[in-house]
Amino acid sequence: MSAQAQQHAKRLDPDSPLIGELRALLGERLSTSAGVRANHGKDESFHKPFSPDAVAFAHTTEEVSAIVSLCAKYKAPIIAYGTGTSLEGHVAALYGGICLDVSEMRDVVEVNQEDLDCTVQAGVTRMRLNEYLRDTGLFFPVDPGADASIGGMAATRASGTNAVRYGTMRESVLSLQVVLADGRVIRTARRSRKSAAGYDLTRLMVGSEGTLGVITEVTVRLHGIPEAIAAAVCAFPSVEAAVDSVITTIQLGVPVARIELLDAMSMAGINKFSKTDYAVSPTLFFEFHGTTAGVAEQTEIVQGIAAELGGSDFKWATLTEDRNRLWQARHDLYYAMLALRPGSKGMVTDVCVPISRLAECIAETEHDNRSASFPAPIAGHVGDGNFHIAYLIDPDDDDEIAEASALHDRLIARALAMDGTCTGEHGIGYGKMDFLGAELGEGVSVMRAIKQALDPDNIMNPGKIVRL
Amino acid sequence: MSAQAQQHAKRLDPDSPLIGELRALLGERLSTSAGVRANHGKDESFHKPFSPDAVAFAHTTEEVSAIVSLCAKYKAPIIAYGTGTSLEGHVAALYGGICLDVSEMRDVVEVNQEDLDCTVQAGVTRMRLNEYLRDTGLFFPVDPGADASIGGMAATRASGTNAVRYGTMRESVLSLQVVLADGRVIRTARRSRKSAAGYDLTRLMVGSEGTLGVITEVTVRLHGIPEAIAAAVCAFPSVEAAVDSVITTIQLGVPVARIELLDAMSMAGINKFSKTDYAVSPTLFFEFHGTTAGVAEQTEIVQGIAAELGGSDFKWATLTEDRNRLWQARHDLYYAMLALRPGSKGMVTDVCVPISRLAECIAETEHDNRSASFPAPIAGHVGDGNFHIAYLIDPDDDDEIAEASALHDRLIARALAMDGTCTGEHGIGYGKMDFLGAELGEGVSVMRAIKQALDPDNIMNPGKIVRL
Numbered sequence: 001m002s003a004q005a006q007q008h009a010k011r012l013d014p015d016s017p018l019i020g021e022l023r024a025l026l027g028e029r030l031s032t033s034a035g036v037r038a039n040h041g042k043d044e045s046f047h048k049p050f051s052p053d054a055v056a057f058a059h060t061t062e063e064v065s066a067i068v069s070l071c072a073k074y075k076a077p078i079i080a081y082g083t084g085t086s087l088e089g090h091v092a093a094l095y096g097g098i099c100l101d102v103s104e105m106r107d108v109v110e111v112n113q114e115d116l117d118c119t120v121q122a123g124v125t126r127m128r129l130n131e132y133l134r135d136t137g138l139f140f141p142v143d144p145g146a147d148a149s150i151g152g153m154a155a156t157r158a159s160g161t162n163a164v165r166y167g168t169m170r171e172s173v174l175s176l177q178v179v180l181a182d183g184r185v186i187r188t189a190r191r192s193r194k195s196a197a198g199y200d201l202t203r204l205m206v207g208s209e210g211t212l213g214v215i216t217e218v219t220v221r222l223h224g225i226p227e228a229i230a231a232a233v234c235a236f237p238s239v240e241a242a243v244d245s246v247i248t249t250i251q252l253g254v255p256v257a258r259i260e261l262l263d264a265m266s267m268a269g270i271n272k273f274s275k276t277d278y279a280v281s282p283t284l285f286f287e288f289h290g291t292t293a294g295v296a297e298q299t300e301i302v303q304g305i306a307a308e309l310g311g312s313d314f315k316w317a318t319l320t321e322d323r324n325r326l327w328q329a330r331h332d333l334y335y336a337m338l339a340l341r342p343g344s345k346g347m348v349t350d351v352c353v354p355i356s357r358l359a360e361c362i363a364e365t366e367h368d369n370r371s372a373s374f375p376a377p378i379a380g381h382v383g384d385g386n387f388h389i390a391y392l393i394d395p396d397d398d399d400e401i402a403e404a405s406a407l408h409d410r411l412i413a414r415a416l417a418m419d420g421t422c423t424g425e426h427g428i429g430y431g432k433m434d435f436l437g438a439e440l441g442e443g444v445s446v447m448r449a450i451k452q453a454l455d456p457d458n459i460m461n462p463g464k465i466v467r468l
Numbered sequence: 469m470s471a472q473a474q475q476h477a478k479r480l481d482p483d484s485p486l487i488g489e490l491r492a493l494l495g496e497r498l499s500t501s502a503g504v505r506a507n508h509g510k511d512e513s514f515h516k517p518f519s520p521d522a523v524a525f526a527h528t529t530e531e532v533s534a535i536v537s538l539c540a541k542y543k544a545p546i547i548a549y550g551t552g553t554s555l556e557g558h559v560a561a562l563y564g565g566i567c568l569d570v571s572e573m574r575d576v577v578e579v580n581q582e583d584l585d586c587t588v589q590a591g592v593t594r595m596r597l598n599e600y601l602r603d604t605g606l607f608f609p610v611d612p613g614a615d616a617s618i619g620g621m622a623a624t625r626a627s628g629t630n631a632v633r634y635g636t637m638r639e640s641v642l643s644l645q646v647v648l649a650d651g652r653v654i655r656t657a658r659r660s661r662k663s664a665a666g667y668d669l670t671r672l673m674v675g676s677e678g679t680l681g682v683i684t685e686v687t688v689r690l691h692g693i694p695e696a697i698a699a700a701v702c703a704f705p706s707v708e709a710a711v712d713s714v715i716t717t718i719q720l721g722v723p724v725a726r727i728e729l730l731d732a733m734s735m736a737g738i739n740k741f742s743k744t745d746y747a748v749s750p751t752l753f754f755e756f757h758g759t760t761a762g763v764a765e766q767t768e769i770v771q772g773i774a775a776e777l778g779g780s781d782f783k784w785a786t787l788t789e790d791r792n793r794l795w796q797a798r799h800d801l802y803y804a805m806l807a808l809r810p811g812s813k814g815m816v817t818d819v820c821v822p823i824s825r826l827a828e829c830i831a832e833t834e835h836d837n838r839s840a841s842f843p844a845p846i847a848g849h850v851g852d853g854n855f856h857i858a859y860l861i862d863p864d865d866d867d868e869i870a871e872a873s874a875l876h877d878r879l880i881a882r883a884l885a886m887d888g889t890c891t892g893e894h895g896i897g898y899g900k901m902d903f904l905g906a907e908l909g910e911g912v913s914v915m916r917a918i919k920q921a922l923d924p925d926n927i928m929n930p931g932k933i934v935r936l
């Protein structure tokens with residue numbers, strides 16, 4: 001039975017006992033309106049959306065537990081939802097069921113300044129957290145671009161521009177509160193910086209995409225706002241030269257905070273969208289954090305590396321507003337890419353390879369993309385070996401969809417052949433399940449065994465990560 | 469049935485079919501000699517050793533797979549063994565069975581200099597790896613003290629003196645090759661720096677203590693040997709003053725490579741054992757890594773912090789041999805502690821708390837220990853909030869054992885009350901199983917479900933981490 005067929009087969013009746021019991025629990029905070037449901041079944045990806053049968057807006061862990069318990073009683077699917085900014089169809093209600101929206105769980109539970117950590121409810125977004133922290137001298141660094149919820153970022157193992165220095169959600173989460181498939185609530189770890197106490201439940205839940213439990217609270221590491229921050233842009237004669245600069249920078253152990261590659265096509269999009277006049281050639285965006293002397297030292301080393309590889313002079317942005325403008329251009333990249341082909345939609349993907357293979361992987365990919373009948377700009381967090389492509393297709397043109405899919409298949413095969421991964425940061429959702437087996441083989445059977453052990457009725461975000 | 473009773477009940481006969489099949493596979497590399505068996509059933513802990521029925525020395529992953537498959541066929545326990553330097557009875561064959569010794573799996577499989585990683589067979593020790601890497605300019609930083617095998621370090625989520633800068637095995641392992649309970653071989657991840665591809669099997673296996681599979685190959689992150697290294701020792705008027713220096717250092721984001729606390733009693737032991745003349749007061753051992761300018765900056769900041777808190781002048785060790793002597797004293801600490809009470813044995817433990825609670829936790833612990841009828845020196849990796857106690861007891865005196873156990877119980881309760889963990893780095897083994905429930909409650913049931921899913925016959929290091 002196809003996902004669509006199952007979806008229709010399993011739809012909950014609006015008068016079903018589950019809906020009735022949820023309504024008794026939540027009142028107005030249970031919605032079955034078509035608009036709310038449609039909104040909650042789609043993310044920012046190209047993947048087909050599937051609406052849930054109802055959307056439950058929870059305010060507390062206890063409510064989440066009660067909602068999950070009811071879904072367990074009726075064996076109804078439950079899909080956690082933060083901001084809907086995922087990119088592999090993570091929130092699609094493939095089999096209907098209840099969308100559990102945690103976006104109203106917006107409390108910062110506690111900030112432990114001395115310990116450089118804080119605990120937030122799952123719906124707190126990264127920008128809200130950083131606003132909250134403004135007067136503490138601390139910040140939460142993980143920045144996937146979108147103003148995603150911290151719970152969703154944990155669930156998808158998000159990373160982004162400054163993971164090269166501060167790590168991904170894998171390294172940033174100290175502990176989680178999770179509601180299990182039967183409604184029980186666990187905390188995955190204590191708040192100490194390290195622990196050797198049994199299986200690493202925190203890391204198991206980080207990246208599990210709501211398939212093993214619903215994350216309701218997240219304790220994350222914070223960092224001191226650096227004394228000095230500097231940002232710069234540098235153009236290169238080729239992608240290889242740019243990537244070689246990155247490799248050398250990483251190998252020398254320069255603790256660069258961000259190091260982003262945009263190819264010539266992306267830069268053309270940025271100039272068009274942001275009214276800038278950057279050189280239309282492969283470009284690195286840098287950010288350096290540290291003491292004043294430390295930043296000076298880092299930038300001197302990196303400028304030396306770039307110059308040797310034919311990079312242009314650095315364009316500096318040291319004032320906060322200049323820096324924000326520079327990074328705004330990077331953050332607006334997706335819209336800038338779309339500007340390259342008005343009316344198009346981006347089929348966006350990401351892969352990650354060992355950094356020694358990065359130049360080769362991008363070069364082969366550019367070569368392959370050259371044949372495409374649509375633009376396919378490339379950009380990425382190259383300090384980690386992670387890059388993105390947006391295939392800018394006409395969403396109504398099946399030929400273009402097929403062509404993009406074929407390019408995409410070859411991209412993944414190329415990354416896997418280089419000992420890379422089919423996704424550095426976007427996750428599997430239902431969009432990349434076919435690639436997971438190619439990447440990990442029998443490892444997927446271990447994932448399946450874990451899924452079946454922790455969610456025997458397959459109600460937690462079914463149809464994502466592993467097929468049962 | 470007690471563990472001892474079960475052990476006797478389940479002993480394999482030397483003429484059993486399993487032993488016969490293993491001998492056919494391994495020839496001389498299967499040992500049933502009493503000495504070899506006894507050697508393999510004990511670690512460096514105070515916990516009662518239990519000998520396996522036979523010891524199998526594997527050379528390849530394929531052999532490990534064949535051995536595990538045979539054990540699965542006969543439902544015989546299998547206990548992986550690296551160097552026997554674990555500290556919570558991890559290698560004790562509580563129910564008999566086969567000890568799988570991987571210490572002869574000593575190949576460095578590959579070094580990827582450009583990617584700052586390498587893959588080793590599980591039996592390669594950390595010192596052997598660092599010798600191997602000597603000419604590459606790279607090093608493997610995780611240093612638990614003992615020259616442990618990398619496989620064992622991964623299995624126990626080891627850390628040690630420079631985890632504060634470079635992370636523990638949790639952060640250091642990129643990928644593992646693991647033989648599952650039915651003999652299947654998986655690789656937990658590709659070699660890219662990050663991935664969002666499904667459940668984090670790598671982190672699940674790191675710290676699983678051989679209860680979910682046998683680790684046969686480990687891919688770890690390497691780091692560039694820093695341009696400059698400086699080490700120093702600084703005495704403080706109180707543990708609080710020393711710990712406050714640490715907290716401030718960490719909060720300021722100084723990337724100190726090691727920051728170790730030894731209490732006055734430990735320093736007395738060191739002077740006695742190593743013929744040094746350090747002040748007999750709470751002391752911090754520091755190591756700074758970086759560029760020449762970076763190290764100068766770090767040390768200036770830290771000296772300023774220490775001076776404000778009443779620390780003595782720094783005693784510097786910048787020459788390699790001086791530095792090695794200084795750290796040798798730290799590494800010999802256990803023996804130095806024993807020198808405080810000749811003939812004693814150390815009941816060694818570790819806890820880890822949020823750093824804001826560290827001074828309080830150590831102060832209360834020192835106060836509690838003051839009543840003890842034996843010395844109980846304290847030392848630790850205080851940058852992580854992790855510290856150790858060695859209760860120096862007469863191993864033949866049941867009263868002292870009971871007294872130490874009571875102190876230990878209160879130590880763990882104190883750490884848990886401060887939102888800490890019952891073990892920062894030693895692991896659970898069979899020595900700390902009772903504390904795991906107190907720490908994680910229902911979380912333990914999740915561990916149990918995972919264990920049962922991946923090892924339904926409970927043959928992988930049974931009786932460790934979780935009770936079934």
